[in-house]
Amino acid sequence: MGSLQYQSLDPTKLEIRVLAILPSFKKLSTIKCKLVKVGLDLLDETFRLLRSSSVHLGDATITESITLNGHAFQVTRNLAVVLRRLRGRTRKRDEDENDLREVDTGTLWLGEEAVGSGAAMDLIEKMTDADTPDKWVRTSVEMPEDLWQWQALGHLFARLYWRRVWIRQEVAMATEVYVLCENRTNKWTTLVMEYEILYQYLVEFDSIVAEISSYSNGYHQAIFIDTIREYIRDIGSAGFQHMLLHNRACESTIGFG
Numbered sequence: 438m439g440s441l442q443y444q445s446l447d448p449t450k451l452e453i454r455v456l457a458i459l460p461s462f463k464k465l466s467t468i469k470c471k472l473v474k475v476g477l478d479l480l481d482e483t484f485r486l487l488r489s490s491s492v493h494l495g496d497a498t499i500t501e502s503i504t505l506n507g508h509a510f511q512v513t514r515n516l517a518v519v520l521r522r523l524r525g526r527t528r529k530r531d532e533d534e535n536d537l538r539e540v541d542t543g544t545l546w547l548g549e550e551a552v553g554s555g556a557a558m559d560l561i562e563k564m565t566d567a568d569t570p571d572k573w574v575r576t577s578v579e580m581p582e583d584l585w586q587w588q589a590l591g592h593l594f595a596r597l598y599w600r601r602v603w604i605r606q607e608v609a610m611a612t613e614v615y616v617l618c619e620n621r622t623n624k625w626t627t628l629v630m631e632y633e634i635l636y637q638y639l640v641e642f643d644s645i646v647a648e649i650s651s652y653s654n655g656y657h658q659a660i661f662i663d664t665i666r667e668y669i670r671d672i673g674s675a676g677f678q679h680m681l682l683h684n685r686a687c688e689s690t691i692g693f694g
Contacts, residue, residue, distance in 0.1 A: 453474075496514070500512060503517060518549060519546040522546070522620075552592040554619065561628065575637075575638065595649050608662050
């Protein structure tokens with residue numbers, strides 16, 4: 438890490454490192470962060486929101502400079518985008534660094550606007566907001582003029598994020614998850630409602646997705662993720678072998694257990 442210095446974790450204590458994103462009034466200003474060492478024995482004290490983020494880092498050759506602990510540090514453009522997005526969502530950043538406690542909230546970053554992703558997020562909301570969603574989906578999925586919206590949803594579910602094993606694990610472990618795409622946000626529970634509705638029309642939707650990607654539809658991957666989430670809620674945890682079983686079709690660099 439060059440001249441960047443950071444404190445080692447104490448192996449005798451429950452400690453983690455947290456990336457603190459510093460505030461800025463300018464949306465496009467350089468991202469400034471600090472690595473903060475946090476003791477998990479402070480769970481019952483006054484807290485600042487801690488949020489885990491599931492991010493696909495993107496092309497390693499396309500980078501942007503951020504400031505980390507006062508030093509210039511290169512990160513991938515995709516990571517810079519999500520850091521800037523989360524900086525805009527952080528409420529208070531001036532609390533004492535030691536006054537922290539864990540909040541099991543996760544953010545699934547699907548990336549920037551591309552191939553009609555905004556329309557796809559709109560479609561998810563339309564499905565879950567409809568008075569009779571089953572009837573609405575049955576009508577819309579067969580209408581030629583609505584095909585482009587369903588194709589946009591197919592492209593959203595074809596993104597690499599759904600197939601990365603660490604993303605699935607982080608989403609599965611979080612108590613509450615928010616799905617972000619560009620400047621749009623949906624709760625994971627909304628996504629669950631959407632696929633429960635869409636489940637009745639898999640043949641029609643899968644035929645649309647088959648023309649977009651040869652990979653297993655991310656829609657099915659979302660179902661698997663929620664299956665793991667339910668398992669963890671019922672059992673309280675998920676062992677390494679169980680996680681491997683449910684993620685065996687995913688992409689990963691290396692696994693530790």
